[in-house]
Amino acid sequence: MNIPPRPVRVVYVIDALATAGTETQLLALIRDLDRRRVQPALVLLRGNSPQSLALEPINCPVVRLETGRLREPRTVLKGWKFLRFLWEFQPDVVQTYFPDSSYFAVPLALVAGVPYVVRTRNNIGHWMRTIDRWLGRILNPMVSATIANCQAAREALLRDEQPNPQRVHVLENGVDLDRFLEITPPCGPARTVGVVANLRPVKGLDLLVEAARFLPGMTFRVAGEGDQRAVLQAMIDRHRLDFTLTGACHYIPAFLASLDIAVLCSRAEGLSNALLEYMAAARPIVATAVGATTELIRDGQEGFLVPPNDANALVQAIARLRNHFAKARQMGLAARRRAIARFSRQAMIRRFENFYTRLVFGEMSHREIAA
Amino acid sequence: MTAEYQLVHLTASTFYGGPERQMLGLAEAIADRARVSVLSFREGGKCRPFLTEASKLGLEAIELANDSPRFLSAVREIASHLSRLQADALFCHGYKSNLLGRLAARWAGIPAIGVSRGWTGENWKVRLYETLDRLHLRFMDHVVGVSQAQANKIIGCKGRLSVIHNAIDPERFTDPDPRYRLRLERYFTNGVCLIIGAAGRLSPEKGFDILIEAAAEVCEQCPEVGFVLFGDGPCKESLQAQIACRGLTGSFVLAGHRTDLDKFLPVLDLFVQSSYTEGLPNVLLEACAAGVPVVATTAGGTPEIIDDEISGWLVPPGNPQMLAERILDAMDSPQRMAEVAFNGRQTVLERFSFRKQALAYLQLVERLRSKRVSAPSEAV
Numbered sequence: 001m002n003i004p005p006r007p008v009r010v011v012y013v014i015d016a017l018a019t020a021g022t023e024t025q026l027l028a029l030i031r032d033l034d035r036r037r038v039q040p041a042l043v044l045l046r047g048n049s050p051q052s053l054a055l056e057p058i059n060c061p062v063v064r065l066e067t068g069r070l071r072e073p074r075t076v077l078k079g080w081k082f083l084r085f086l087w088e089f090q091p092d093v094v095q096t097y098f099p100d101s102s103y104f105a106v107p108l109a110l111v112a113g114v115p116y117v118v119r120t121r122n123n124i125g126h127w128m129r130t131i132d133r134w135l136g137r138i139l140n141p142m143v144s145a146t147i148a149n150c151q152a153a154r155e156a157l158l159r160d161e162q163p164n165p166q167r168v169h170v171l172e173n174g175v176d177l178d179r180f181l182e183i184t185p186p187c188g189p190a191r192t193v194g195v196v197a198n199l200r201p202v203k204g205l206d207l208l209v210e211a212a213r214f215l216p217g218m219t220f221r222v223a224g225e226g227d228q229r230a231v232l233q234a235m236i237d238r239h240r241l242d243f244t245l246t247g248a249c250h251y252i253p254a255f256l257a258s259l260d261i262a263v264l265c266s267r268a269e270g271l272s273n274a275l276l277e278y279m280a281a282a283r284p285i286v287a288t289a290v291g292a293t294t295e296l297i298r299d300g301q302e303g304f305l306v307p308p309n310d311a312n313a314l315v316q317a318i319a320r321l322r323n324h325f326a327k328a329r330q331m332g333l334a335a336r337r338r339a340i341a342r343f344s345r346q347a348m349i350r351r352f353e354n355f356y357t358r359l360v361f362g363e364m365s366h367r368e369i370a371a
Numbered sequence: 372m373t374a375e376y377q378l379v380h381l382t383a384s385t386f387y388g389g390p391e392r393q394m395l396g397l398a399e400a401i402a403d404r405a406r407v408s409v410l411s412f413r414e415g416g417k418c419r420p421f422l423t424e425a426s427k428l429g430l431e432a433i434e435l436a437n438d439s440p441r442f443l444s445a446v447r448e449i450a451s452h453l454s455r456l457q458a459d460a461l462f463c464h465g466y467k468s469n470l471l472g473r474l475a476a477r478w479a480g481i482p483a484i485g486v487s488r489g490w491t492g493e494n495w496k497v498r499l500y501e502t503l504d505r506l507h508l509r510f511m512d513h514v515v516g517v518s519q520a521q522a523n524k525i526i527g528c529k530g531r532l533s534v535i536h537n538a539i540d541p542e543r544f545t546d547p548d549p550r551y552r553l554r555l556e557r558y559f560t561n562g563v564c565l566i567i568g569a570a571g572r573l574s575p576e577k578g579f580d581i582l583i584e585a586a587a588e589v590c591e592q593c594p595e596v597g598f599v600l601f602g603d604g605p606c607k608e609s610l611q612a613q614i615a616c617r618g619l620t621g622s623f624v625l626a627g628h629r630t631d632l633d634k635f636l637p638v639l640d641l642f643v644q645s646s647y648t649e650g651l652p653n654v655l656l657e658a659c660a661a662g663v664p665v666v667a668t669t670a671g672g673t674p675e676i677i678d679d680e681i682s683g684w685l686v687p688p689g690n691p692q693m694l695a696e697r698i699l700d701a702m703d704s705p706q707r708m709a710e711v712a713f714n715g716r717q718t719v720l721e722r723f724s725f726r727k728q729a730l731a732y733l734q735l736v737e738r739l740r741s742k743r744v745s746a747p748s749e750a751v
Contacts, residue, residue, distance in 0.1 A: 008549060036637060037549040181704065298594075334592050337702060341564045341595035346705040350564070354556070357549040 013105040017055040086112035174348025180280035190260035199226030204265035210311040223249035279339035284328035302335035376405035382464040384421040389653035400725035449475035466504035482512035489650025518651035518672025538728035539656040552638040563597035568639040573604030578645035584691035636661040659715035682714040
């Protein structure tokens, strides 16, 4: 391959800008992509609402197509406008978000001769209608790759639309860790132990209540709501524990700042968001060794790992953190570092930059680089 | 168009490195006002890469036929080149050039200017030569230190000493190859997210053993970090052994000397310089120009480039704990890293341009020439 080194040009197509998850991720991506590696442009299907106008990025070209519903005849005109933009900008990649943008932009990108078309699918798709599934299947042969933000989304996509599995990639999101980075790590002997979790049996909170019986003098708090509340409350009352179920929490950083030890006692987990937040907030952590947890926490380094379903191990780990608070503080800081390295927005942006580079230029051989 | 000045560089080049780039960058920047030629001792043929690069730029590049121990014929040869080229000034780089160049310049009747970049002191032989060089510099017509710190070390040259900082061409980093980040990540066997780089000749004064100690601490705290060190040199084996012994195989990579370092620099997350001594480190200017945040020791002229906490982070030399702490601190705030990188780039663009350096050199040559020609020519 003999392509001259240059930034990859990417056009993002999305319905409109909003403050929801996907849009926020996209805006952060566009704002901070290294322009020497990737040059972005943004196309909005609608985007003349005040909110969308206010959110438009300033450091990247933005095109508003102002289409109405896709079925209306004037969409054809808007399609022509989009094509003209593609011919002018000469992108290497067109990336679409949400169904409407995909139905509109994927065929047109193909007509314009854009070499790579990428779709994103960031949810499990429980809202999808049958027609969406069928349209998805029609689109799939036209796209070079589909990006899912987690393994579950990838599996849902494989099940719904049966695309070529090799073309479906997982690029993990970056979490907005910034609001947790201000929190100072705890100092002094630990008193308060807490969990952020829904009150459901899979979260293993009954084990923590059990453990609390053997940790007198410590306060326990759980932020979250769920079906198991009555059962847990009954257990707490029976043993007269200092254990509060605070209910759904509106501002997690403040809750985490009040904890000396954060616990993840789940019986099963994927990649726990709560754990990432504990880490970013530099809490000393006790976590069960399930799912992706073991990839993030090394026992004794960023926190203590315990086997699932073992209340006794929980007691011992919490007691160890309580008794060695200097070490606990160090572990909290180490945990923060790892969360930043892998799950910060910056890390996500690197993943996307690498993805485009690999897609457009392919892997580079040793000989090529020596030449 | 005839050039106003004829300048000649004399060096003993052993590879195409920092000082060599400086000479060529300067030549390009003053091409409209001066013609530059370069002379180099043979150094067993190792001078060729530099001379090839120089001829590519259209400069006259000459490999000297005579070398030590035939000092007299070497001096005669240099002098004959100087008068043939009608040189206005001779710039000498390094101890051998200083000594022989000065004699030749006297012979040809032009000023000899010593450019002092720093002494490496890498082994006793070099240390001896460098001590002699330090004593000998006072006999030069003028001495240029590449940093204030270096100028302070020069003795007996009062009134004939000036500081002209090294320069950098930021254009080299404007369009990097995006594939190099992937290439960089493939150096590491365990998936890393943050890549910290260092570069330089693998010799003791660069303090890479300190860097490895610091890396052990950093990787212990955060296994997502990888270190890559570009360069070759006498310490390669001992460094490799140290890496293995600290259990860093797979996360600390010796990538060897690479001619495409310019492509790797911009895709690093952080650049570290661990030297015990430095003149004005070119590689730091390069890292800054490439937009990479820098953690460096306070050795030599480094503090003249980097403001601690503003355009980089500084640590005392030879202290692995503090180096590791600084690296970890920097990593804790991606936002700060971006700010620092931006400030670093601005500083280098503003204060270390070849245009600025070229003007300073031309003024110096003008001053020396008018001193020499002095009153009579003005009276005419």
